[in-house]
Each structure stands twice: as C-alpha cells, then as structure tokens.
Amino acid sequence: MSGEQSSLSSSLSFTSASPAASASAISLYARATPGFDQRVAETVELLRNASAKYGKGLVQSSSLGVEDMVITDLISRHQLPVAVATLDTGRLHAETLALLPQIEQRYDLKVQVFSPVHDAVVNFVRVRGEDAMYDSLALRKECCAIRKLEPLGRMLDGRSAWITGLRREQSTNRAEVPFVEFDHVGRVKLNALAAWSWADVWHYIQTFDVPYNALHDQFMPSIGCAPCTRAISVGEDFRSGRWWWESEDAKECGLHKAHSNEDLKKNPGAPA
Numbered sequence: 001m002s003g004e005q006s007s008l009s010s011s012l013s014f015t016s017a018s019p020a021a022s023a024s025a026i027s028l029y030a031r032a033t034p035g036f037d038q039r040v041a042e043t044v045e046l047l048r049n050a051s052a053k054y055g056k057g058l059v060q061s062s063s064l065g066v067e068d069m070v071i072t073d074l075i076s077r078h079q080l081p082v083a084v085a086t087l088d089t090g091r092l093h094a095e096t097l098a099l100l101p102q103i104e105q106r107y108d109l110k111v112q113v114f115s116p117v118h119d120a121v122v123n124f125v126r127v128r129g130e131d132a133m134y135d136s137l138a139l140r141k142e143c144c145a146i147r148k149l150e151p152l153g154r155m156l157d158g159r160s161a162w163i164t165g166l167r168r169e170q171s172t173n174r175a176e177v178p179f180v181e182f183d184h185v186g187r188v189k190l191n192a193l194a195a196w197s198w199a200d201v202w203h204y205i206q207t208f209d210v211p212y213n214a215l216h217d218q219f220m221p222s223i224g225c226a227p228c229t230r231a232i233s234v235g236e237d238f239r240s241g242r243w244w245w246e247s248e249d250a251k252e253c254g255l256h257k258a259h260s261n262e263d264l265k266k267n268p269g270a271p272a
C-alpha cells in the first residue's frame with residue numbers, strides 16, 4: 001500500500017455502522033496541504049489550454065462524483081466554454097440524480113445526459129435478469145457495456161478530447177494516471193486532477209462550497225451504480241466499495257481503457 005493510500009485508510013476512522021456515521025466527508029477529509037494552490041493553478045491551466053485548443057470538441061465526462069464536481073466548478077468559475085455531460089445508466093442512486101438540478105441551478109448550465117438504448121436494457125434484463133452483474137464477471141461487463149460504454153461512445157462521438165476526474169491516488173490501477181493520455185480510440189483524454197490528493201479534493205469542495213453527492217457522507221468515496229456500490233470500512237482502499245464481490249484486477253468498467261503514453265509522445269498536438 002502506498003503512503004497516500006495508507007493515509008487515506010487511516011483517515012477513514014469510522015464504519016458506516018458507527019455512531020459517528022453522520023460526520024460529513026468535509027469534516028473527515030478536507031485538509032490544506034503544501035502545494036494545493038499550485039495544483040489548482042496547474043489544473044486550471046490544463047483546462048484553459050484544452051478549451052482553447054479543442055473548443056466545442058471538448059467535453060467533461062462527469063460521473064457526478066466529488067472529483068468531477070471540482071472540475072465542473074473550475075470550468076464554471078473560470079468561464080471556460082466546456083460542455084458538461086454524464087451517463088444515466090438507469091441504476092444510479094437517487095442521491096446521484098439529485099445533483100443534476102443542483103448543478104444546473106448553481107452553474108447555470110445544462111448537463112447533457114446520455115442514457116442506454118432502451119431496447120438493449122430491456123432485452124438484457126429479460127434474458128439475464130435485473131441483477132445479473134452478480135452472476136459472473138462476463139455478465140457484469142455486459143451490463144456495463146450496455147449501460148455505460150455504449151452511451152459513453154455517443155457522448156464522445158465527434159469530440160476530440162474529454163476531461164475526467166481520475167486521480168493517481170484512487171487505486172493501484174490508476175497509480176500512474178498522467179494528466180494527458182489517449183483513450184482506446186486515440187482521442188485525447190485529460191485527467192485534470194491526476195495529481196490531486198483526497199484531502200485536496202475535499203479542501204476545494206469546502207473552500208468553494210461546491211455541491212456534492214450526499215452518499216460521500218455515507219462512506220462511499222467512489223460512487224457508481226446502486227447495485228455495484230457499497231460503503232467502505234476502516235482499512236479498505238478507495239475503490240473497494242465498487243464491484244466488491246470481484247477480484248481487485250477486475251474493478252474497472254472499461255470507461256477508462258487507455259493507450260500507452262508512448263502514443264501520446266507521438267502526438268504533437270496534445271496539450272501539455
């Protein structure tokens with residue numbers, strides 16, 4: 001376990017069943033650390049450069065998680081003309097969906113919502129069952145393909161670049177996430193918070209009073225679909241509440257499959 005993961009685990013001092021379960025995520029995690037202002041400035045520069053370079057070809061793909069709320073706030077605060085989009089898989093928590101009108105009201109923008117193809121979902125549920133994701137890894141991935149990957153493809157269709165909230169600290173799989181990379185089709189992907197810590201994210205949320213998913217106050221640091229997300233306990237790592245019945249290696253839905261940075265070095269047009 002890395003030092004950062006270790007410090008995250010030690011900061012998760014309560015389980016969801018503890019008497020202190022009502023403590024807010026801000027009170028638990030927000031912390032000003034050296035270099036915070038510099039990390040914010042670097043992220044703003046990245047977003048500004050990307051906005052100038054890609055214009056309408058740039059989109060923020062928001063999971064509505066806390067990292068993405070930071071990015072949406074930065075886009076709005078710095079008046080960057082970047083579209084904000086999200087996926088509604090049909091299995092999201094009510095708390096996640098409740099953020100949409102809050103974002104639209106707070107930032108005076110329309111979030112573009114992409115949903116799966118209705119017939120594909122109906123057919124999958126009829127043949128495989130409502131909760132087939134628990135039956136096998138293949139069925140879980142099929143569900144993710146129908147409810148996430150296909151609509152993400154439509155969200156990114158015609159775009160040159162997209163912005164995500166991936167951070168290196170989130171998991172060992174993400175430990176080397178760069179600021180700029182290529183996705184699996186060679187589109188530029190900007191991981192605007194790659195170098196931010198969990199404490200940074202919450203310090204920003206607190207400082208700028210950014211709205212966030214109420215489930216973060218219930219020990220869910222990483223939030224996906226309702227059937228595939230649970231609260232984590234002391235000592236568990238950041239993404240252990242996602243697809244918790246699967247092995248560590250499997251815990252991605254395919255949204256963030258990337259090409260190597262060797263490809264990026266060959267692309268002279270990518271923003272630094």
Ligand code: SF4
Binds near residue numbers: 091141145224226
């Ligand atoms: S996270 Fe779970 S419910 Fe959501 S698309 Fe994937 S398998 Fe289906």
